[in-house]
Amino acid sequence: MFDRKIRISILGNTGVGKTTLIDRMKGTEVRILRSKKTYDIDIEQKKIRLQSSNSFPWYHPEAYRKYQILAIDNPGEIKFRRQWREVLRTFNTDGMLFLLDPQQSIDSTRLVMEDAYNYFLDSIDLKPDKADEKAEFKKYIFHFVVNKCDTYLSIPFEGKSFQLTPEVKDHAVEFLSQFASTIEIYKETFPLSNIGISYISALYSPYSEIDKLFEILKVYLYET
Ligand SMILES: Nc1nc2c(ncn2[C@@H]2O[C@H](COP(=O)(O)OP(=O)(O)OP(=O)(O)O)[C@@H](O)[C@H]2O)c(=O)[nH]1
Numbered sequence: 250m251f252d253r254k255i256r257i258s259i260l261g262n263t264g265v266g267k268t269t270l271i272d273r274m275k276g277t278e279v280r281i282l283r284s285k286k287t288y289d290i291d292i293e294q295k296k297i298r299l300q301s302s303n304s305f306p307w308y309h310p311e312a313y314r315k316y317q318i319l320a321i322d323n324p325g326e327i328k329f330r331r332q333w334r335e336v337l338r339t340f341n342t343d344g345m346l347f348l349l350d351p352q353q354s355i356d357s358t359r360l361v362m363e364d365a366y367n368y369f370l371d372s373i374d375l376k377p378d379k380a381d382e383k384a385e386f387k388k389y390i391f392h393f394v395v396n397k398c399d400t401y402l403s404i405p406f407e408g409k410s411f412q413l414t415p416e417v418k419d420h421a422v423e424f425l426s427q428f429a430s431t432i433e434i435y436k437e438t439f440p441l442s443n444i445g446i447s448y449i450s451a452l453y454s455p456y457s458e459i460d461k462l463f464e465i466l467k468v469y470l471y472e473t
Pocket residue numbers: 261262263264265266267268269270282283284285286287288323324325326396397398399400449450451452453
């Protein structure tokens with residue numbers, strides 16, 4: 250009876266690490282490098298007890314609460330990307346995690362970010378002016394996640410637990426700053442939405458960092 254739902258669409262270009270992030274969320278061992286692209290929509294679910302619940306006293310419901318995360322893994326490959334519109338329309342998610350890979354080009358990253366914007370508007374209404382009108386009142390979470398932050402380290406990271414050093418974070422912030430104008434368009438079109446940013450390594454960040462992503466979504470959905 251304490252369970253709550255968080256429904257999230259995972260979007261981003263091919264190879265940015267969407268499936269890897271979902272595998273981590275599910276607790277699957279992903280250190281074995283996968284090279285399989287996603288070709289179809291996958292709905293993944295897991296009930297998790299967020300780590301923040303430890304900080305609540307025993308008599309508080311939050312100490313026992315579980316979150317049913319429903320994550321929709323989408324293919325990033327251009328040929329299949331048009332499916333995003335259908336997914337966004339059908340599953341009525343609370344928000345999207347948009348993943349970026351700093352190893353990919355600025356131009357292609359921006360294009361995919363624009364695709365996500367357009368497909369999301371289409372999913373609201375296929376008539377552009379109607380979609381714009383509805384977008385003004387739409388509450389939604391747009392969370393931009395710079396993934397693969399471990400690739401900023403000078404030697405390839407092979408340890409167990411990746412920590413975001415200030416230097417690595419500076420690089421990631423600089424990378425994301427190239428998309429400030431695109432993110433600004435999201436903000437203008439969806440003034441009631443919540444826009445956030447995270448920096449992770451889906452492969453090597455400790456689970457607590459992965460958990461934090463869902464923590465942020467939880468706070469927005471249930472505590473604001
Ligand atoms: N170094 C590093 N590699 C990563 C990280 N996350 C994912 N990868 C690697 O990036 C490659 C692509 O990851 P996927 O999770 O399959 O990417 P995807 O976004 O699901 O790609 P599509 O399904 O084609 O859209 C795999 O070889 C992963 O092991 C990360 O944080 N760091």
